[in-house]
Amino acid sequence: MKKLITSVNILIVISVILLLILGYYEIKKYNVNVKTHKKSLVAQGELSLKVLEGAPKYFGSIRSISVVQLAEELAKNENILGIIIFTEDEVIYKTTNIKNIDIKIDSKKSFYETDKEIVINRLLNPEDMIDPKLKNKLSSNFAPLYYATVVLSKSEFNHFVSSAQKDIFIIFISIIFVILLLIFIRIMIKRYEIMSMELTRSKQMEEIANFANILAHEIKNPLSSIQGFSNYVYDNIKDEELKDYMDRLLDELDRLKLIVDDFNQFGRPIDIKRSNFSIKKLIDRCVDLVKYDAEKKNLTFEITGEDFVISADQDKILQVLLNLFINAIRYSKQSSKIEIKLNDKMIKIINQNDNKEIDKEKLFTPFYTTSSKGSGLGLAICKKIMTLHGFAIFVDKIDPFVIVLDFNERR
Structure with a gap:
């Protein structure tokens, strides 16, 4: 299962890298294509103006009917909306396909564009060999300045841009979808792994409980x-x-009886009877019950945080708290402090740990203990009670020892 999750993680990383690389090259390709397409469109307009610029030399006059016919032919190009020939004072000619289009003519701008059109202007004077600065100073009676304007349609260009953007969008969405799918698969695999572990653990616990029950009954x-x-x-x-020997024997028999009682309790089904109660009042009651044991080691309890109400079996939660407080007292350093912190429907029990042999991963495993006097079922029973309620219990740290009771229901 871990290998499968690792493989999915690698696929996710590869997909992200692929997205970045593909995105970079697609955007670069898009920018190049857009520039090339626009250059091609502008080149068609420039070529048309170049043809019109040389026309008067062949037809004798800009106002010639042949120039008009030439402009009409040039305007048949699908990318040309129309051609306008004008002076500073009048419009001499507009091709028929532009008569209904409102184009602002400006001889001072050689090139400008809008969202829908590109407009290119050029001077068409027969006296184009005269210095431009001198032409501007000459009287219009001497030589009127003629201009030609080509209006290029950007509809095809805009369609190309829109299609290219859609293609990039589809590529990105597809890769993102694949990444999300892989993440979803990873989550499902992880959940399946957790459920499988919980199922295996439940079966093991059931077998251990049955064994403990039989063992307790037989002993x-x-x-x-x-x-x-x-x-x-x-x-x-x-x-x-x-x-004296009999005293020791009776002590060992009492210890054995406690172990058998633990076995019997662990193997017995737990019936939950819920009621609402204050957790702080229950903690105060537990502290009072273990006060004598704490005083023998000169230990003090410090309770902080805000009280909260839970819905649970009060006797069972009392059993959990007593077990944890007894453990805290047993493993605390002499003359130290046991802290009990309440926050967000959670309890943290903190003590200065005097036992360095604790294995955090095995603490809730049945029969695991570092004490010569314990059965190793205390924390396993606590876990069972909390789980049956839909609560959680876990060890946060070992030194200082921090065990957390989470009363936020998970079911």
């Missing part, structure tokens, strides 16, 4: 008999040395 009866006989012997024994 409980003979253990009770052994305890009864041992207590009877202890009460009737007179040898002080033997009595």
Whole structure:
């Protein structure tokens, strides 16, 4: 599964790199094509003006009918909207296809464009060998200045630009879609992996619970008999040395009984009866219950944060808190402080850890313990209770030891 997720991650990275490279070259290609297309369009206008510029030399006059016919022929080009020939004072001629188009004629601008047209102007004087500065000073009676304007249509150019932009957009959307699809697949694989792990863990926990239940049942009866006989012997024994041995035996039997009780509780189905209650009041009650054990190690409790109400089985949550507080007391350094922080429907229990052998990953695993007196089921039972409620419990740090109870429901 990890290899599959790694492969999907590599595909996502490759897709992003491909998007950047393809995007760069597509935009570069788009800019080049747009410039080339516009140059081609302008070149057609310039060529038409060049033809008109030389026409008077062959036909004798700019006002000649032949020049008019030539302009009409040139205007038949699909990219030319029309041609205008004019002086400073009058419009001499407009091709028929431009008569209904409103074009602002300006002899002072040789080139300008709008969203729909490109307009190119050129001087068509027969006396084009005269210095331009001198021509501007000459009287119009001497030689009127003739101009030609070619109006180029940008419809084909605009269509090309629009199509090119759509193509780029489709390419980008396609790659982004592929990336999103890969991300979605990765999320689904990750969820499947988590669900598979949870299912496997649930089956393992169920098997362990059944085993614990059978083990507790098989041990409980003979253990009770052994305890009864041992207590009877202890009460009737007179040898002080033997009595000391019997004391140790009874202590070990009590410890064994606690372990059997843990087994029995872990293997038993847990029935949840919900009610609304204040979490701070429950914490105060727990602190009061473990106060004697804390005083023996000169430990203090510090509770901070705002109280909140949860909907849960109060006795079961009390059991969880008691278990965690007893662990905190057991593993705290002498004369230290146990902090309990309330925030956003979460409880953080923090203590200065005196046990450096804790494996964070195994803490909630049944039968894992670093204590010679524990069964290794305390935290596993806490996890089971919290999970059945739809809550979460996890270890945030080891030193200082920080365990978090999250009461934000996940179901």
